[in-house]
Amino acid sequence: DTAVSQTPKYLVTQMGNDKSIKCEQNLGHDTMYWYKQDSKKFLKIMFSYNNKELIINETVPNRFSPKSPDKAHLNLHINSLELGDSAVYFCASSQGPQPNEKLFFGSGTQLSVL
Amino acid sequence: AQSVAQPEDQVNVAEGNPLTVKCTYSVSGNPYLFWYVQYPNRGLQFLLKYITGDNLVKGSYGFEAEFNKSQTSFHLKKPSALVSDSALYFCAVRPMEYGNKLVFGAGTILRVKS
Helix, strand or coil, X not given: CCCEEEECCEEEECCXXXXXXXXXXXXXXXXXXXXXXXXXXXXXXXXXEECCEEEEECCXXXXXXXXXXXXXXXXXXXXCXXXXXXXXXXXXXXXXXXXXXXXXXXXXXXXXXC | CCEEECCCCEEEEECCCCEEECCEEECCXXXXXXXXXXXCCCCEEEEEEECCCCCEEECHHHCEEEEECCCCEEEXXXXXXXXXXXXXXXXXXXXXXXXXXXXXXXXXXXXXXX
């Protein structure tokens, strides 16, 4: 059973389109995250939710909107996609928001904007 | 603001030899420190973390890391490398205060040759 699963695994789309990436965790964790990994493998946090509430919101364009319908799900919607949005997006979860918690990552969604 | 430096883009080691992957950090206050590993086309996996106490931390797959407060370092080590250890390794730091984000280093590719 996959602990943190995200879909789709690959997403190829045209500039200007709107797309969503879904993430679900079956670990019973309270906290979920979205990270972006660029072409140089650099990882940067985008958002974090704890029990459906936003607790970390990094400086990302407002074209990116996370939605957490319940604490097991954190979806990422991206409007008006741009070439620079091409990256691998990782969802992650942790038991709680405490800074000593380890993160469990999904296998990533490779987004290619043409 | 916190930051993490992994000075080596790549580390090459022969199978059976000891390995070290270096990490230094900058953070105000006391940090939690982590190592994660990423295999090709996979999400990150937690290896180990330093919270408090013994400076030598043991983790998964025979890895260990040594916390050195005076040198602000948290180098990852293994006494005897395996070819299967070849992967991308990330060091990460998170201040102890609630609400701070986990910041990753740029990653170090480890190549173990038989």
